Amino acid sequence: MYLKNALRAATALSLVTATGALADGHAKSLTIAIVNNGHMINMQKVAEAYTEETGVQLEWVSLEEGVLREQVTSDTATGGGQYDIINIGMQEAPIWGAAGWIEPLEFGAEYDVDDILPAMRAGLSHEGTMYAAPFYGESSMVMYRKDLTDAAGVTIADNDSWDNVKAAAAAIHDPDNGVYGACLRGKPGWGDNMAFITTVVNSFGGAWFDADYKPTIDSDEWRAAINFYVDLLGNYGPPGSEGNSFNEILALYNEGKCGMWIDATIAASFLEVDGVAYAQSPNAGNPVGANWLWAWAMAVPAGTENAEEAKAFIEWATSKEYVQAVADHPEFGWAKVPTGQRASTYANADFQAVAGFASAELAAIESAAPEATDLKPYVGVQFAAIPEFPEVGSAVAQEMAAALSGAKSVDDAIAASQDAADAIMREAGYY
CATH class of the missing domain: 3.40.190.10 (Periplasmic binding protein-like II)
Structure with a gap:
């Protein structure tokens, strides 16, 4: 009817x-x-x-x-x-x-x-x-194999520190038996690798632009976040992570190959392995923007x-x-x-x-903070709600994938990202 x-x-x-x-x-x-x-x-x-x-x-x-x-x-x-x-x-x-x-x-x-x-x-x-x-x-959250963390004697808490999460990934990482400590997005795209990477940058206190909409990629916060991301995924992620997005990681997880996945809460609806537990997204001191x-x-x-x-x-x-x-x-x-x-x-x-994930998912959605803050002048958590962002985000995404694969150093990737973003924003007339 x-x-x-x-x-x-x-x-x-x-x-x-x-x-x-x-x-x-x-x-x-x-x-x-x-x-x-x-x-x-x-x-x-x-x-x-x-x-x-x-x-x-x-x-x-x-x-x-x-x-x-x-x-x-x-x-x-x-x-x-x-x-x-x-x-x-x-x-x-x-x-x-x-x-x-x-x-x-x-x-x-x-x-x-x-x-x-x-x-x-x-x-x-x-x-x-x-x-x-x-x-x-x-939103986004941690989805981890509690059987593996229990066996390794480590825990993952809500809003945990990135250092603790990295230690947990190291403890459950067992590539000889086909289990990787952390599966994270690496495929280039403003809504692919940059969705996750931006939340890491946010959690380190960084942002895409300053109050004048000048890119702030070449900053200590971005550098710390990208070095952390490359180190975590490079050491404890599956080979070829620069080609992995949501669907690729979902397949790996359901094959029992991922000990931990930090990604879209919606993924929990499609996980087919036993013993999955959930935690709110980790941060490096700034929880605002740590989940998209x-x-x-x-x-x-x-x-x-x-x-x-x-x-x-x-x-x-x-x-x-x-x-x-x-x-x-x-x-x-x-x-x-x-x-x-x-x-x-x-x-x-x-x-x-x-839906054992329901309360964690709803909590993540309700705690997400898309509004402008003192740290960022724009609306959006893992993106900036301005017309130029897809072009900026896509250019930076390629550089971050190159850093992850080892084709570029983190410093070179950040410098190239800053230059690309600056050129796009100047051409758009922001400054």
């Missing part, structure tokens, strides 16, 4: 004909660009019910994270109209909304927008208007001719009813519902019974 009401209210579509065609000539198909993460892949199966009820065919374009960002940005900025619905996040949504690249979203009362976690609503809005709806949200905040959200590009139908699908796909549909699906259940999105999910006893 909700599905029909949402579709009717959002699009004023007529009823579906017996052949599955929409009687008043509205779109019969939507092209949806999604990131190739687990919840998005699962959505393709759950959404078969949407097609059955509405007749709207769904064409999925599933892309690796970096490729998705590149293609979606190019198509949306030019009004290309290749996609009717796109996956974007908190870096893009407010900026693209203000620029008119994506459509504002309004939902019916049954959608219960107030049920969406406040951090997610705020991060996907501009001047009080939502421009993207969260399909799932996340993100949502993979759904938005409607201004270039699509199918905006109303696209909004109707988003209203369904990000609703409480969708969460229930995943819970009821024979392949998934409550352990696989999208999280970090709605308060009602965390309040559900069935979800609590199977």
Whole structure:
């Protein structure tokens, strides 16, 4: 019933004909660009019910994270109209909304927008208007093998020091038996290796820019953070870490090869090994910004001719009813519902019974601090919510991957990063 009401209210579509065609000539198909993460892949199966009820065919374009960002940005900025619905996040949504690249979203009362976690609503809005709806949200946390730490006689506490975390990684590191002490992102990209690295920099007291938006990469804080990151992952991580992002590390973890993983809280939904424990993100004296905040959200590009139908699908796909549909699906259940999105999910006893990570995930989301502070003039934890950041972050990401692989020294990578960021910010007219 909700599905029909949402579709009717959002699009004023007529009823579906017996052949599955929409009687008043509205779109019969939507092209949806999604990131190739687990919840998005699962959505393709759950959404078969949407097609059955509405007749709207769904064409999925599933892309690796970096490729998705590149293609979606190019198509949306030019009004290309290749996609009717796109996956974007908190870096893009407010900026693209203000620029008119994506459509504002309004939902019916049954959608219960107030049920969406406040951090997610705020991060996907501009001047009080939502421009993207969260399909799932996340912070970051430590996910570690307690059986290994117990056997090694070490512990990992909430908001532990990086030194203690490094000591734990060393204690459980056993490459001869295929177990690596720490698995961390190394693949270059502003949302890949730099998502994690930025939280490390934050925790050392660093930031991307000063109050005048001059890059501060060539600083003692950045140098200490990058040396620590390269040392930790270089000594206690799997070989070839400069090629690993979320999906690669998830596979390694589920193969029993990772003793510890510090990454998106959403990963906990897909861990298949026993004995996983969780802790809030470590820091080097500054806990503010040590854990990130993100949502993979759904938005409607201004270039699509199918905006109303696209909004109707988003209203369904990000609703409480969708969460229930995943819970009821024979392949998934409550352990696989999208999280970090709605308060009602965390309040559900069935979800609590199977999601041992729920309280840690929610605590991480609620403690994330995206607002500007004395240390940084910009909004965002692992990114800066300015249009130039993807270019800056991508340039620095390549340098950090080179430092991790040994192709460059840390000092050389930092110097090159500073120069690249400075050139981009000068050309943009910040100073």
